[in-house]
Amino acid sequence: MFLKNSWYVACTPDEIESKPLGRKICGENIAFYRGNEGQVAAVENFCPHRGAPLSLGYVEDGNLVCGYHGLVMGCDGKTVSMPGQRVRGFPCIKSYAVVERYGFIWVWPGEKELADPALIHHLEWAESPDWAYGGGLYHIKCDYRLMIDNLMDLTHETYVHSSSIGQKEIDEALPTTSVNGDEVITARHMDNIMAPPFWRMALRGNDLADDVPVDRWQICRFTPPSHVMIEVGVAHAGNGGYDAPDHLKASSIVVDFITPETETSHWYFWGMARKFKPDDLALTDTIREGQGKIFGEDLDMLEQQQSNLLTYPERGLLKLNIDSGGVQSRRVLDRLLADEHQLIAKESSVA
Known part of the structure; x- marks a missing residue:
């Protein structure tokens, strides 16, 4: 019903200014946040530990920390750490191509390797x-x-x-x-x-x-x-x-x-x-x-x-x-x- 290999406006910068944002786009549950050096990041809104929404957590040192048990998730979808646990072998969750441009956060909900920022329409007025x-x-x-x-x-x-x-x-x-x-x-x-x-x-x-x-x-x-x-x-x-x-x-x-x-x-x-x-x-x-x-x-x-x-x-x-x-x-x-x-x-x- 909707194209997934395309760029969509996901949110505005103010929506991820103070905490992560969970938003479903094209049927994909996604957590948006600012990672290392303020770069916008987007991963599947699903903690691989117990399935809690990662958007209910917080950002620390550029990583997304699950608000349920403290699992630390990297912007590439790989688990970084968890207090008192060995979690490096956890399966990866999906990460998404995301770009900040023209005053909006854009996401490509489809295949990440196909995402080309040059495909975002030029907006002169922005x-x-x-x-x-x-x-x-x-x-x-x-x-x-x-x-x-x-x-x-x-x-x-x-x-x-x-x-x-x-x-x-x-x-x-x-x-x-x-x-x-x-x-x-x-x-x-x-x-x-x-x-x-x-x-x-x-x-x-x-x-x-x-x-x-x-x-x-x-x-x-x-x-x-x-x-x-x-x-x-x-x-x-x-x-x-x-x-x-x-x-x-x-x-x-x-x-x-x-x-x-x-x-x-x-x-x-x-x-x-x-x-x-x-x-x-x-x-x-x-x-x-x-x-x-x-x-x-x-x-x-x-x-x-x-x-x-x-x-x-x-x-x-x-x-x-x-x-x-x-x-x-x-x-x-x-x-x-x-x-x-x-x-x-x-x-x-x-x-």
């Missing part, structure tokens, strides 16, 4: 001082693919987010979808409309009038295994829309890292990167608060949708033209999953 970022994390009890569907078709904004970013013009502007290799792009442009409440706030945040017509855009980009970056914004009408000069628009990238936990749950790292007033911390907080409420509305809808699908498993999902972005994204995933399963089967037959 490295440039011209951008500001603010975000958060939700745990959502639904299939991660439902979230991808949700983000690749923003028609729902009119109904789910009617008090913030929704407006009837979204329904009236048909989206276009294209596929470029493994990337799926769905775009929608709305010209000469009035901005909804969230975007009026953003216009004011960039010292722009909020009571004049604007051109609005939404460009959703899906990339495997489950990332969706959405270029969004409004510009004073008649100035080029998406291509308008920075001083005439409020534009951002909605950041969506969707990390599967189980077949019916995922970790949703959400945020917004903006290229205006990057030093305005109060504006960052205001946008984060507004965006958090918006995504909270998605959470309730998606969890109820998942509940319905589990109750009526025999019912298929209908596909309309507005669903094209999600449909194409699932096709990319299905193709890559088939390739991964074929690779695993080939390795098993050789072994």
Whole structure:
């Protein structure tokens, strides 16, 4: 159901600042912590002695100490020591490829020897001082693919987010979808409309009038295994829309890292990167608060949708033209999953 030989956002640095973190990702129970010289490490969240979660322990001298009987585990999955016991012969537990980059901790839950940090997508907004970022994390009890569907078709904004970013013009502007290799792009442009409440706030945040017509855009980009970056914004009408000069628009990238936990749950790292007033911390907080409420509305809808699908498993999902972005994204995933399963089967037959 989910790719394992891929990079996923596992957590943020603050989550492992003071103690280990246990998190299930793609069905793998993993303990994250900082090892020698502050380097991030990840091992199976299972003490080989009595099966206690290693994440309930603590870090000492770069090693992870089990909080049950004091077994000391190295970042390579090998047992180092245990008070009063001879444990060097204990079987190894699994260790994972893990990288700290762009303000996130990334994990490769599949075969460690295949992990290449160069495969992590470049995020310009995370490295440039011209951008500001603010975000958060939700745990959502639904299939991660439902979230991808949700983000690749923003028609729902009119109904789910009617008090913030929704407006009837979204329904009236048909989206276009294209596929470029493994990337799926769905775009929608709305010209000469009035901005909804969230975007009026953003216009004011960039010292722009909020009571004049604007051109609005939404460009959703899906990339495997489950990332969706959405270029969004409004510009004073008649100035080029998406291509308008920075001083005439409020534009951002909605950041969506969707990390599967189980077949019916995922970790949703959400945020917004903006290229205006990057030093305005109060504006960052205001946008984060507004965006958090918006995504909270998605959470309730998606969890109820998942509940319905589990109750009526025999019912298929209908596909309309507005669903094209999600449909194409699932096709990319299905193709890559088939390739991964074929690779695993080939390795098993050789072994």
